Amino acid sequence: MIETAGETLAVQRAAVQKVRSVRAVGTRAVLAELTGTQDVLALQALLLENPLPGQLDVLAAAETVLVTADSPVSARRIAARLLRFDLIAPVQRDGGLVVIDTVYDGEDLAEVGELTGLGTEGVIAAHTGQIWTVAFAGFAPGFGYMVGENQALEVPRRSSPRTAVPAGSVALAGNYSAVYPRRSPGGWQLIGRTGAAMWDLDREQPALAAPGHRVQFRAVRDAVSLAPGGPAEVAASDMTSGLRVVSPGLQSLIQDLGRYGHSGLGVSAAGALDRASLRRANRLVGNAPSAAAIETVAGGLAVQAVGDQVLAVAGAPSDLTIASPSGDDLEPAWRTVPIATPFALLDGETLTIGAPQSGFRSYLAVRGGVDIAPVLGSRSTDTMSGIGPAPLAAGQLFAAGGEAESGVVGHPELQPDFPGAGVTVLDVVPGPRADWFDAAALASFCGQDWEVKPQSNRVGMRLQGTPLQRTRQGELASEGTVAGALQVPPEGLPVLFLADHPITGGYPVIAVVVDSQLDLAAQVPIGGSIRFRWAPGYGLPTSFSEASPNIPQTK
Incomplete structure (x- = not known):
């Protein structure tokens, strides 16, 4: 059961503070270090109200703000500007009280009792006996970092993160508590579980507990189940032109170039892992570079044309075989087509992608692009958050859309070398x-x-x-x-x-x-x-200065 009260939390900042230091995160992002959560929120507010030149995204965390830039040059300029900022902007956080019913039977509950010296019952009492405040969002959509009223439950993360934490898990790490919105990897200590839907795109505010909300955990004995719901379907029962999935292979997903600018909601970019191969496949069939296509791993994907289609496969070099609905001695029932080349898949014919000779991922583009409803501006599947279409399944239909931007298909292209046995x-x-x-x-x-x-x-x-x-x-x-x-x-x-x-x-x-x-x-x-x-020109780091940013030079 979840209850919401109309209460408001306001946090004001008036004192002048500075960014302590700036560190590079790769070549196109920088990490501003601050003295605490309030300075973090003040800097985030400044950057959201008045974005710096080249700024793409801003993400607040416990003691840092990550700023992503459009180029290495912009990253260096942003770093220099951050060091001169006066953090005097007020930060307003308005939220209510959210009550989350929790079954305290987590896998790490006993260990947390030993680490804190409270014992199992003491951990439950300490967790339910205080109000938690969502300081910032991160990790995954709906995952709020909650700060308690005391530090009685301060515990380290696990030495090795789990590959899969169940959805609804209530967890602790450091001074924070959180609820895993869905099944995902994670290294926090698990003390319980809840059926609360922490993230729901059908709500006006998708996150149940957003920054500024107060949270009260309430112990219950009965098992709870997660609210129904899931990713959008990619089917179209009345489809007259598109593809039917005969076999999805090991894992086949709809991907485009990703969704950017939503890190404040805990949403990662997702998108094709091999962006160059996605662009190449789209270019070959005359699509826009960002059109949605199919990403598949290790071969095995088979699709059947519904109506005549133009396709191309790029990425890991594989054998591409087309089977006709029927054949005879004069017209064989199958043929092969080359990779990185546009080809026709006629109504009823089936394309099968073989196991890669090198590399791992292949990209299948259909002229017009895969036509499904975008979520937060992208058609990509995010496997961690569950945003976007579900993995492809046998028998599934999806339509080709209107993403073609050229009246003609592209010429066959050469591909780079892909990783092999070495x-x-x-x-x-x-x-x-x-x-x-x-x-x-x-x-x-x-x-x-x-x-x-x-x-x-x-x-x-x-x-x-x-x-x-x-x-x-x-x-x-x-x-x-x-x-x-x-x-x-x-x-x-x-x-x-x-x-x-x-x-x-x-x-x-x-x-x-x-x-x-x-x-x-x-x-x-x-x-x-x-x-x-x-990377050439960067060298092995030997020291880090808090007076000047450790920002790589442009390559």
Whole structure:
């Protein structure tokens, strides 16, 4: 049961404060460090009211504000401007009281009782006996970082994050509490579960507990179930022109170039992991570069034409086979077509994408684009948040839309080399928390081959190798991050964030893959090997100054 009271929380800022320091996050984002939550909110308000030149997005976290820019040049200019800001703007946060019924039977409840010295019943009493305030949103849509009235429940994150935390899990980490809106990876301590719908796009305010809301957890004994609902369907029962899914393969998703500018809601960009291949496939069929297409992994996707269609496949080189509804000795029942070339798929014919000879992901574009309703300005599937269409299923129909921008199809194109059996080298720049590691750990990071583990997905690539040792102990306050960031949990094994990554994280980022090589990273298969090297001109970091930003130069 959820109750809302018409109460208002107002927080004012009057004293003049400054940004303490600025750190680079890759080549196109910077992280402003501040003294506390109120300064964070003041800076966020300033940047949202008066965006800086080149500013694309702003994300507030516990003690930092992440600013994403449109270029490395803009990032450096923004960094310099941030250091001169006076944080005198008032921050208004208006919200009500949200009561969340919770069953306290979490997997980590007993351990939290030991860590805090409160015992199981004491943890429940401490969690329900105080009012929590949502300070900021992050990680995933509907995931609010809640600050309590005391620090009795301060606990560390898990040394190794879980690959899947159940939806509705009530959790603790550091001084924060939160509810996981849906099934996702996570490293917080789980103490209970709720059926509250923390995120619902059908509501005027999608987040049940948005920044400024107060939250009261209430212990209940009965099990609760999550409210029904899910991603939008991609079917069209009266469709006369499009594609029918015969076999979805391992995982096939609708993707475009992603949704940007919604990090304040906890929404990541998502979009195609290999953006160049998506653009190439769309270009070949005469679509706009951002038209929605199908991203599929490891082959196995088979689609049947409903009406005559023009298609192209780009990305991981694979055998493309077309089967006709019927055939005879004079006209074979099947034929092959080349990759990175437009071709016709006539009504009733079926295209099958074979297993890649190299690489991992292929992109199937249909002339006109996949016609489904956009969500927050994009047709992409975000596998972490559940925003966008569900993964393709056998028998599903989807229409071709009006995204063609050229009257003709493109010429066949050459493709780059894709990762094979050897080691893929990725250039990186120092991360904002590279100073959590000494020279030996930094040398080990770039001096070994990392294997891509089977637990990898669109959220992140989990890497296996010799663990990296931190030089700092304790917790890092959650802060914004970007695709390409390499987080290092306490166990020492890096996780390379991809397009569906959580927008905030609490593990130190040792390095960030340069943006231009994220397409290459997306094509490294499960079991493949990666070696990192410092991008030419950046070098190994040795020190970090709070007086001047550690901003990479333009490459």
